Amino acid sequence: MELKGNDSGRRHGSSPSVIVIGGGISGVAAACFLHNAYFKVLLLESRDRLGGRIHTDNSFGCPVDMGASWLHGVCNENPLAPLIRRLGLTLYRTSGDDSVLYDHDLESCMLFDMDGHQVPHKIVAEVGDVFKKILDETEKVRNENSNDISVLQAISIVLDRHPELRQEGVSHEVLQWYICRMEAWFSADADTISLKTWDQEQVLTGGHGLMVQGYHPVIEALSKDIDIRLNHRVKAITDGYNKVMVTLEDGRNFVADAAIITVPIGVLKANLIEFKPELPDWKLSAIADLGVGNENKIALRFDTVFWPNVELLGIVAPTSYACGYFLNLHKATGHQVLVYMAAGRLAYDVEKLSDKEAANFVMRQLKKMFPDAPEPVQYLVSRWGTDPDSLGCYSYDLVGKPTDIYDKLRAPLGNLFFGGEAVCMDDHQGSVHGAYSAGIIAAEDCCQHLIKRLGSVQLVSSREEILKSIVPLKISRM
Structure with missing residues (x-):
């Protein structure tokens, strides 16, 4: 041509x-x-x-997706299902159809506070129920407003109207972690996401599957x-x-x-x-x-597995920006890899760091949970926001x-x-x-x-x- x-x-x-x-x-x-x-x-x-x-990196000696990694909708109606079936590829399902964490279920999640204390699962589940109620109430706010506002502004209005939904102490930090996970789904901060359309997307049935x-x-x-x-x-x-x-x-x-x-x-x-x-x-x-949102991954490979056998490890904090979470690839794929994910403004801030500085930042998060955590033997850092061939992650x-x-x-x-x-x-x-x-x-x-x-x-x-x-x-x- x-x-x-x-x-x-x-x-x-x-x-x-x-x-x-x-x-x-x-x-x-x-x-x-x-x-x-x-x-x-x-x-x-x-x-x-x-x-x-989509970028599957094999430099760890095993596949690590540094970009897209989930099939959203593990069902035959998914247009990619026929090809995935034909290739014999395995999916590791991380959530069912209606998880408050979007692509994960609470049953395989462990949260810690900034001092390294594990948050009781009872508190995590209770705050999850509160978060669902808050999001339900934002629909009323949407119906009352002819002009669009942000999801974060709507949440603030809901909490002013329903002080019983406000959380204190560690429960407040867990609520911020839920907002952090919501921001990760959109790869954007909640103060920029449209209230009018945030929940209008169509999600296929079957939950969410990680491409092993x-x-x-x-x-x-x-x-x-x-x-x-x-x-x-x-x-x-x-x-x-x-x-x-x-x-x-x-x-x-x-x-x-x-x-x-x-x-x-x-x-x-x-x-x-x-x-x-x-x-x-x-x-x-x-x-x-x-x-256009931004989400980056910092993948860490270790010689030994020193973390619990759960799919998701999280740090709760007073703001959603300061919260963090790790995907445990060992549970899903058998490889000794943890993947830290940062979305929105945090994702852009991570890109200002060198690869070594980014890995050090993530290790400081990890050592809050596991003080004796060894240094990784390898690490990878994505930079989708400043990559001239992408300039962002995906639309919202x-x-x-x-x-x-x-x-x-x-x-x-x-x-x-x-x-x-x-x-x-x-x-x-x-x-x-x-x-x-x-x-x-x-x-x-x-x-x-x-x-x-x-x-x-x-x-x-x-x-x-x-x-x-x-x-x-x-x-x-x-």
Whole structure:
């Protein structure tokens, strides 16, 4: 597809050509769909690897997902289920359908205060019930207010109205920990999350499953036989009457009949890609109005397991910012790894530290719980907020923004189609299966557009049939 002189036309009778920009799961899924439909596909990825915000690191000698790591909705209705079944990948279920901790259940959680004392499970459960009541009451606040406010402001109003729901001492700190976990779900601070839409997302049934082997096998399977160019950073996209030209930062050009853009919303917000002609105001407004959260992981590998056999270890504190939690990969995968997760402002503050400083910060948290904890033998630190190829983790709804943002984001423009987690249908933003579905839908729309413009082409492939084989999902724990 590289433009050479004037040889940019489509040869008579050849397959339609599409350039997919972005090699995350949305882009890879779109490219896979088009390849199976016998389109000519080229995938351009700016990184030196595929996966985007999916990144399974194997430097510990075992898979550790430093980006996405859960399948949200362990059920056959999940669009990724057929592929996960076919690959024989194991899911470790960390929660059922309705957990106050979103992707974890309280039954395998242990909390400590700042002095290292374990918080009695009875208190943790009681405060969890209070937290649910507070969130239920915020719905009344929402119904009373025509203007949107933040979730944190709504919680403050609820506590003013219902002083019996206020918590003191360690119970207050546990309540802050619950807010910290809520902020982690949105990868944003509660004072920026929209009350109007915070609980409007659709969650598939079956609870939440950790990918035991990591997400890389999924990316690898989808990218098989695709023409992929790594280290190809796109700087400009020109949409002509019947062609799209994609320009790289080194000046090279690629031309195709259409393009599918799946780069992260953070990259679009930063205007790192120039569109010619310029995107219309309604599209630019949608990009500007959508929030982008940040969550980072600090993974620690140890020689020995010195922590209890629970899935989640947490530190409670007077503010949600000062709270913290560790995912115990040893319970889920058998590997001697703890993963600390920081969201919102804390995630950005962690990125200001060197890797060593970040690991030291996390170890100070860990030693509050386990004073004799040894130093890790290895550590890994993610930096999604300042990574120029992502500039954030995933999308969320800011306070006071229009509700039709997602429709405008996914709307095609001429020969340009849009994928990525931020544009998925049915309110599954921020999830891997949502990003996957958005890529498939963009590819379907692109196919129909090119069929209409260029004439009929073969869309059915026997390669798709293998994904439909009925094999049960492999689930541990529950």
